[in-house]
Amino acid sequence: MNDLAPHYRAQVSPLYARSLLDYLREHEFDPAKLFDARQLAAVEDTDARARMPLADWVRMFERAIAVTGDPDLALRVGAAIKPRHYGLLGYVAMSCATLSEAIDRLEHYEKIVGEVSETRLVLRGESAELHWRAPFDAHPPPVLAQSSLAGWVNYARWLLGREHLSCEVLFADPPPPNPQGHREILRCEPVFGAAFTGLRFPADWLQLPIVQADAELNALMDAQARALLSEIAHEPEPLPALRHVISRGLAAGRTTLRDNARPLGLSPRTLQRRLDELGIRYQSVLDDVRRRHAERYLTDPKKSLAEIAYLLGYSEQSAFTRAYRRWTGMAPSRAR
Template sequence: MGYVTSLFARKMVAAAGDRIDADALLLLIGIDPAGPWDPKAMITAESYYAMLERMAEQIDVTDLPVRTGASMRLDEYGALGLAFKAATTLGASYARVERYARLWTSVVEYELRPSAGGTLFILHRAGARRLGLRLSNEATLASAVSIARQVSPVPVAPMTVLVRHAAPRRVTAHEAWFGCPVHFNAELDAILFSNETLARPNILGDEGISRYLVSHLDAELSRIPDAPEVVRRAKDAIAQALSEGTPKMAEIARSLGFSARSFHRRLSEHGMSYHALAEETRRDLAEGLLRDDRHTLAEIAFLTGFSEQSAFTRAFKRWMGTTPASYRKQRAGS
């Protein structure tokens, strides 16, 4: 069963204002209205979606996700919010979200993917496109822009926002908030940023503080229960095949004894996509190999499935906010 942080539920209820019985809704999903706003306190995704759908029976929720996303503050995210602030660039900030999102949800994964004209910040969430999930996705995309604007020295506006589900009854609030076209019925839930925007230095970026916070987040991540067996086996199979390039999902599925459709379904049950799993495997393998001085950067690029060292360097900087050479030097000095 998937989970999300109770913070999201509290923010949705707060954004609705006095048009609903906030205390009753929170109690319904097991949240003490008078309790602390603790992002580590989790609720099931199912109960969260059901709460949103009950709200939709009482009020017009068309603009609610935008208002909720706009209200999100980095200080409410705990150590991850601080790490987002301390990253040296906005791209590095989003790389923190991509890596550490498991600290607040098990049903969503994030991915930074190069695209024509910029980089996509993609939201992966498996499951039927029920109303609660759709509202949650819209709020997540809105909050991703909200937190970016809190660290940037200049106003942040995406190039385009993509949403997989059909448009709500009106989209004026969405386009006003994002400051760009919002395309519904798209193939992805994603935000397209220019590379210039992602390369811009953050207001409070600090490499020293950033390294400390990342080590803290790594420790928190290590305390999350191990991944399901199918995920562990898939990561092992991907790692073994990477020296010949990134393997296709069908190849990994076959090696594990699954059909491609069955394998995709098994990953989706654990809130994962194959692309995100392959990227995670590449990143983890690269980090491990960089700790071993016997491997050159060219060898590590080859072992992690890159045809050129320059491509590996770009990917690693996207993942970690620093180059492989700098990362190795920092680890050696720690």
């Protein structure tokens, strides 16, 4: 496995990362038996603003590949991707008028799904190339390009209503020991050792109409995507990282500022000073993370209120009930 530490400060949206869990469940693999509770909690966060380390998702992929014995798992996950995994980006694309517009939105809004790739459309005469590049300098693990490109191909077929549409799929990586899986899943003859990783197709495809084009819906989705991207891009550090660290430590009872400063590489005094500079109270950040997790846990009928209180880092159910009343004005039992 690649040494992830030097370049994996990149983040990914849990909505996108959930494509792996959804595929496993659909094929009768229980994610709870493959991954620990911390990893599952991070991936199942429903907040569109949430982020998790891309390194964690890659490790989950590699664990799943080892357990399933399927070296082509990333391709299969990408080929099974749904609009919900792309979040707002998926709904913006599906309401565009043409493939050209959908690719334009991909270039503009791809950070909605995290720092998985940097996409660029290149026109070369009668051909168009969609270049995929990892957002860091080091060589990315193959699972990232495989899941992304298979997702692009599958989603384009669905958007255009052309199930048998076939284009060139290129990988800068050398060929795998057995490329048959690539051929079957992508339904083309993939090119390995290429000058770039991405797709190549006739330029006139850019004017193909999207089946579910809806100008009114597209305007609405586009406005929401712009607002979300602005919120993601301008949220100051250390807030995104702090939320993630808090989420990881809740069930272990790591809820204090002191508990969560060290994983950020900060002293408690420094973390407090940075929050003060932003005019943000640590308790407000903690409450926000707990509330989002509580709303998700309450939709699971298998989790008792006492178990939810424990998962949120409360020593007693009554403390959780009081906090939930303060957040929402109602008891968690009534919300459920």
